[in-house]
Amino acid sequence: MSSQHDAWTAGHSYEHYMGRWSRVIAWRFLEWLDPPERRDWLEIGCGTGALTATILAKCDPASILATDQSDDFVRHAADTMHDERVRFETAEARALPVGDASVDIVTSGLVLNFIPDKPAALQEMRRVLRPGGLVAFYVWDYPGGGMGFIDAFWRAAAACDPAAASLDEGKRFPFCTAEGLKGLCEEAGLADIAVTPLEVTTRFDDFNAFWRPFTLGAGPAPGYCRNLEEPQREALKHKLAEEVGTDGAIELPARAWAARGTIG
Ligand SMILES: C[S@@+](CC[C@H](N)C(=O)[O-])C[C@H]1O[C@@H](n2cnc3c(N)ncnc32)[C@H](O)[C@@H]1O
Numbered sequence: 001m002s003s004q005h006d007a008w009t010a011g012h013s014y015e016h017y018m019g020r021w022s023r024v025i026a027w028r029f030l031e032w033l034d035p036p037e038r039r040d041w042l043e044i045g046c047g048t049g050a051l052t053a054t055i056l057a058k059c060d061p062a063s064i065l066a067t068d069q070s071d072d073f074v075r076h077a078a079d080t081m082h083d084e085r086v087r088f089e090t091a092e093a094r095a096l097p098v099g100d101a102s103v104d105i106v107t108s109g110l111v112l113n114f115i116p117d118k119p120a121a122l123q124e125m126r127r128v129l130r131p132g133g134l135v136a137f138y139v140w141d142y143p144g145g146g147m148g149f150i151d152a153f154w155r156a157a158a159a160c161d162p163a164a165a166s167l168d169e170g171k172r173f174p175f176c177t178a179e180g181l182k183g184l185c186e187e188a189g190l191a192d193i194a195v196t197p198l199e200v201t202t203r204f205d206d207f208n209a210f211w212r213p214f215t216l217g218a219g220p221a222p223g224y225c226r227n228l229e230e231p232q233r234e235a236l237k238h239k240l241a242e243e244v245g246t247d248g249a250i251e252l253p254a255r256a257w258a259a260r261g262t263i264g
Contacts, residue, residue: 013216014073018110019048021202021254026054026109028198029138029258038062039104042128044093044121045069045111049077055107056083065098067091093121101130108137110256112184113173122188129263135190138198138258139176142169148252149202149244153214153221156239160232167224181259190261198256207246211237 029051037060046052046066055061064086068074071090078088091097093108093115106125115121125135140147147169154168165171174180178195185193204210215233217226225233244250 012076013213013218013222014048016216017213017219017222019050021200022047022050022110023054024200025138025198025254025256026051027058028200029109029136029256030054030058032196032198032258033136033260035059035105035134035136040102041065041105041107042096042098042103043067044096044106044108044125045114046077046088047073047110049081049088051107051109052077052086053081056081056086061085063087065089065103067093067096069093094124096124096128098128100127103128103133104130105134105136107135110139112137113139113142113169113176118175118184119187122184122190126188126263131264133263134260135185135188135263136258136260137181138256139173139181140169141197141255141257142173142176143171144177144255145170146197146253146255148254149204149210149250150221152243152252153225153240156243157221157224157236159239160236164224167220169220172220176257178257181257185259185261188261189263191264193259193261195257195259198258200254202252202254204250206248207241207244207250210244210250211240214240 039062041055041061041064043052043066046068052064052066055064066086066088069092074088074090089097106129112118145151157164182193182195214222214225216222
């Protein structure tokens with residue numbers, strides 16, 4: 001389910017808002033996945049390249065084709081990452097730009113909840129995998145309160161504007177649970193399915209460091225924040241300060257669910 005506020009553009013803004021945390025969770029994900037080396041990877045929804053860079057650093061891939069529907073993000077990732085093993089291309093998850101049975105591992109980080117037809121996306125992943133290939137992905141645990149700083153934002157936003165409640169990712173993405181991921185993998189006919197939680201801490205030096213990424217416009221909550229009139233944005237800032245406090249550093253937990261499975 002997409003929203004007019006999702007705002008997947010502006011790589012630098014995304015990096016301040018989410019990229020720095022998605023790099024940490026990408027590392028945890030690959031530690032858990034422990035994939036074989038020298039494989040051909042395809043990534044869906046690479047954004048600014050948080051997972052792409054981590055695969056390059058940690059997994060010794062033979063190649064990575066990193067794709068995203070956003071031209072802006074693909075350009076940002078290609079401009080900031082120079083490695084002969086990686087190539088970036090604009091592509092929608094439902095139409096991956098490679099032939100049947102052409103890669104060993106298909107992965108995506110923090111993307112699947114934004115794809116309306118998830119079963120079709122899983123079928124497209126299966127199409128491009130070689131026999132025995134691996135599907136592996138992760139999403140934030142939005143419905144389980146697993147994304148502390150975003151949860152705080154939407155609580156404050158709903159207190160100021162009841163209509164904002166429906167934009168909360170916890171409500172938009174009920175699929176982001178252990179059962180949701182496992183069910184999707186089963187429905188896609190994957191074998192050797194495993195699902196696990198991944199946890200990190202998001203730390204902000206003070207309230208200004210906490211607030212600023214929401215004003216930069218990349219992602220659902222920043223997209224909502226940017227579209228407010230100035231007095232409404234100030235009221236939200238005030239409410240959020242009440243919610244998380246303004247006395248020193250702010251530390252909140254962030255949890256994702258990761259899933260993997262293989263095709264026969
Ligand atoms: C939260 S960002 C995650 C980016 C990156 N993987 C990371 O871990 O930081 C979600 C990304 O998914 C992309 N995306 C959303 N829907 C998509 C779709 N249907 N096909 C391809 N990419 C999609 C967005 O453009 C955005 O870059």
